[in-house]
Amino acid sequence: MTKLLAFAELKDGEIRNVSFETVAAARQIDESAEVVAVVLGNENLEDAANQMIQYGADRAVTVSHDSLSNYTSDAYTQAAMAVIEQEDPDGLVMGHTSAGKDLSPRLASKLDNGLISDITGIEGDQFLRPIYSGKAFEKKSIKDGKTFVTIRPNNIAPLEIDGSRSGEVSSLDVDIKDLRTIIKDVVRKASDGVDLSEANIIVAGGRGVKSEEGFEPLHELADVLGAAVGASRGACDAGYCDYSLQIGQTGKVVTPDLYIACGISGAIQHLAGMSNSKVIVAINKDPEANIFNVADYGIVGDLFDVVPKLTEELKALQVK
Amino acid sequence: MGADKAVLINTEDDLEEGDQYTTARILEAYFEDKDVDLILAGNVAIDEASGQVGPRLADRLDMPYVTTITELNIDGDTVNIVRDVEGDEEKVETSLPLLVTCQQGLNEPRYPSLPGIMKAKKKPLEELEIDDLDLDEDDVEAKTETVDVFLPPEKEAGKVLEGETDEQVKELVSLLRTEAKVL
CATH class of the missing domain: 3.40.50.1220 (TPP-binding domain)
Structure with a gap:
């Protein structure tokens, strides 16, 4: 059976909507696939994992670590690579958000894999994405290797929530070390209102x-x-x-x-x-x-x- | 603009189709023995806008990287950066060697001056092909392929409302509710 990883994204401990869209996208890539949600962070992981399952994932893997409280390329790469090595998936779906944009090319590089960024639609194994500032579109496919895409938020509708759906949530211990970048401070400028x-x-x-x-x-x-x-x-x-x-x-x-x-x-x-x-x-x-x-x-x-x-x-x- | 030297890696004769993997591999081959302290890359290209090449290159060179930066201060080997994270500002400390991708607001590019343009003619411009980097076509073969490129269907001309402002506003609300069904 095909196995696809759908990456959740947390912001201040809250799961972002795009996370559920990654599950829906994985289902569009292969309806019968086993969709495994990946939740990286340091709080509310179990809750986020269960939400990913209610939105259509089959099970979830969490990695909890203090250095995953805010996104950094080094810490998230180590955590994500540990999950990828454990699961050996056929494909990965991530949000094309600030964190997804930063992390996905590095994972693709480590996996020696292609990556199709910022997609807005899925047609079989072809992925639609806007180019030239949205003036034109292209359809791309991965030649060989894992199906690896990032999805533009708000384009692939999440599946309907099923509150009774359950699945296994397992946690993976990852020894995150040798961090080369440190976040000293985050200045919130975006308003508290609607994201x-x-x-x-x-x-x-x-x-x-x-x-x-x-x-x-x-x-x-x-x-x-x-x-x-x-x-x-x-x-x-x-x-x-x-x-x-x-x-x-x-x-x-x-x-x-x-x-x-x-x-x-x-x-x-x-x-x-x-x-x-x-x-x-x-x-x-x-x-x-x-x-x-x-x-x-x-x-x-x-x-x-x-x-x-x-x-x-x-x-x-x-x-x- | 002020660069001291330029290098053009010409792939036109050797490569039919490349992707971000291809570009990152070629740049890696060029930078491998260069011992650079800092690589400034763009955030996204204006055409494909995938934003992959910078992080891919940093990974291949085993360098830390920070994307979408709006401020850069280097003090010895310590680097302090402000980066844009969906509108929020993140203050990051890291060290050289380093790759960064530049976001709007980092600085104001100057216009080339006339003396600058004259001087540029005397600066070295090295031209390389992938052969010179000990790469052949297979080493950099794209991992993805473009199946189709097309223009979006022509959008029907929108409805410009008429009448007094009050009527227009009423009509707009009604259209948004009944026709567009977004309210």
Whole structure:
């Protein structure tokens, strides 16, 4: 039987959504495969492992170690390699997150294996991925060796949770040593609210927001929708918001169900980060703005007029 | 821009298709005997955007690496780095030799100056082929293959709403609920 490893990802002890998507992706690669969840960290591992099983994994292997509390390349490589050596899988699936992007090439190198990064779809043994900033797509396959892919968050839907599903959770002791990088401090800049890369709805602002205060109506709209707030590079460069909100080629790549672009012109670098969104709404004063070319719905108008009205309309609906 | 020397490893005549494994293997062969202290790589390429080559190369050279860095301070063998982790800042301490991948914000690249352009003409540019690195085609054969490259289906023109702002907003909410079904 084929065996596939699905890597969970924990952030501050909480399991991230993309973890469940790795299980679903493994099932799409081979429905009858044994899917083994891999959980690395130092707290809540048992809980995360059981959640991975409820979302479709058959069993789980955990590695608990103090040096796995925050992601570092050296510690995670040692832990992941120990699991890979024990399980000798036919394939591996990881999230294309900051940690997954950092770890997967190194594991692929150690395994002398191919790696297909940032996939958004699976068709048999062919993997779909956007190239040229989302302007084109390619299908790739692994010639020989293990099937090794990282998946873009929010593109491969998790399987339905089955609370009654159970499986074996085993722990593996790994002697993690010779760490060459140390994390001294982590400064949280991303807001406490909804995680931008996993958000279902995003309200984003561009240069048209004009100032830091200009983001206020966007936050109010986001609150009503349970959405995350994002921004274009233009808004970040102009100092209207922190770079942690940046969506685009060098910022976050997002695929929400609904993306509301306010005062964003739609430069190619920004589109690279959001054009895969399922539904795009553009609000912009300039009817010629490029963002209207990718938008499903557009309102030509002043965002400071439109956004508050949209917020009111949605609030009224919620009261009903 | 300020480099003292450039090396071009030309693979055009020797390789049909390569992937990130191929690139990392070729770079490894070049760097193997170079005794470098620091390798600055890009975060992702603009075309394939896989972000694999830096970490793969570091692994092959058995060097530590730190990706998506926005600040770099070197003091003797100690290196202090700030890296971008999905918007959060992580402060990392490590040591040379080291490979880093650079993220937006690390610095502002200068424009080449006219004297710089003139001087560049006299700087050494070494041209190599994979043969010169004692590699042959089989050593660097890609592990993946591209089956197809295509343009996404043309997106239907979006609906630009009309009327007074109030009406547009009402229509938008209704469309998002009934047609797009995202609310």
